[in-house]
Amino acid sequence: MPELFKLKKPKMVTEAAAAQRGLHIVLELLIFVAVFLVSTIMQLAVLAPVEIILMFANADYLNAAVSGDQQGMELALQALMQSNALTIAMLFSTAAMILTALLFCRLIQKRKMVTVGFQKPGMWKEYLCGIGVGFGIFSVAVLLCVVTGSLKIQGLSATFSVGIFLLFLIGYMIQGMAEEVLCRGYFLVSVSRRYPLAVGIAANAVLFAALHLLNDGISVLAFINLVLFGVFASIYFIKRGNIWGVGALHSIWNLAQGNFYGIRVSGMQTSCTVFDSEMVAGRELINGGAFGLEGGLAVTIVLVVGSLILLTTRQRRYVGEMA
Numbered sequence: 176m177p178e179l180f181k182l183k184k185p186k187m188v189t190e191a192a193a194a195q196r197g198l199h200i201v202l203e204l205l206i207f208v209a210v211f212l213v214s215t216i217m218q219l220a221v222l223a224p225v226e227i228i229l230m231f232a233n234a235d236y237l238n239a240a241v242s243g244d245q246q247g248m249e250l251a252l253q254a255l256m257q258s259n260a261l262t263i264a265m266l267f268s269t270a271a272m273i274l275t276a277l278l279f280c281r282l283i284q285k286r287k288m289v290t291v292g293f294q295k296p297g298m299w300k301e302y303l304c305g306i307g308v309g310f311g312i313f314s315v316a317v318l319l320c321v322v323t324g325s326l327k328i329q330g331l332s333a334t335f336s337v338g339i340f341l342l343f344l345i346g347y348m349i350q351g352m353a354e355e356v357l358c359r360g361y362f363l364v365s366v367s368r369r370y371p372l373a374v375g376i377a378a379n380a381v382l383f384a385a386l387h388l389l390n391d392g393i394s395v396l397a398f399i400n401l402v403l404f405g406v407f408a409s410i411y412f413i414k415r416g417n418i419w420g421v422g423a424l425h426s427i428w429n430l431a432q433g434n435f436y437g438i439r440v441s442g443m444q445t446s447c448t449v450f451d452s453e454m455v456a457g458r459e460l461i462n463g464g465a466f467g468l469e470g471g472l473a474v475t476i477v478l479v480v481g482s483l484i485l486l487t488t489r490q491r492r493y494v495g496e497m498a
């Protein structure tokens with residue numbers, strides 16, 4: 176491999192290894208599953224009261240319940256599950272994932288927060304840079320779909336709401352960072368303590384994709400693209416040497432899909448969008464169909480090219496830790 180494309184273990188990994196020796200990869204995988212399950216339970220504990228409040232505030236559900244209309248209750252619950260209110264609550268609840276992963280890294284693995292990627296120097300610059308990169312590369316995928324006739328942007332959406340959009344923005348800021356802390360800051364670094372970076376990248380990318388297997392519209396190409404996103408995010412995380420940029424990149428990638436361009440986010444649809452977009456039937460191989468652009472070749476292309484470009488960039492030096 177040319178020297179230009181080589182990745183060096185960042186100080187995040189070497190400091191984590193100094194704090195506690197890496198485990199066999201099978202044990203790392205089992206521990207990851209346990210950490211993820213704990214974070215899921217915490218998320219459900221946060222979401223349960225919100226779901227109950229929304230359910231009993233829903234007139235359609237209450238009327239169906241009073242009249243004993245079982246089918247009406249089921250339809251009302253289905254509508255509730257797809258509502259902006261519950262989707263936003265779900266995004267906010269992923270803060271439990273951040274808390275669980277950080278507590279595990281700090282208390283069990285004896286790691287400093289800098290080894291998860293939380294470096295203080297340059298954090299705002301890195302975050303803004305991640306926003307620009309994330310929005311830019313997803314917009315390239317949208318452009319590929321438009322020029323190939325696979326996607327039509329029909330104009331501004333009539334259902335856009337500034338207030339709801341801002342709530343989605345905050346929610347995705349939490350959700351994007353949560354998945355990056357879990358998969359990159361915690362798991363990639365943990366595996367790379369003992370194994371080469373390539374093993375850490377591959378393992379966390381596949382696990383990241385596996386977390387989306389139950390999403391609506393998942394396909395073989397969608398799974399491959401999710402793995403590619405995990406690889407791209409891993410390289411970005413390693414090259415930049417912190418979690419801020421890749422967390423922002425992940426957040427804006429999701430926000431741009433759903434709430435800016437009006438495209439499904441890994442199978443999830445929202446009504447609060449800046450633009451209305453229409454997937455062209457028969458072009459699912461390019462536009463991803465029911466899963467959204469992440470299920471199509473347009474995203475495959477931008478992620479592969481993006482990863483290759485990242486590999487040619489200079490690896491950012493370690494600049495200090497967050498207290």
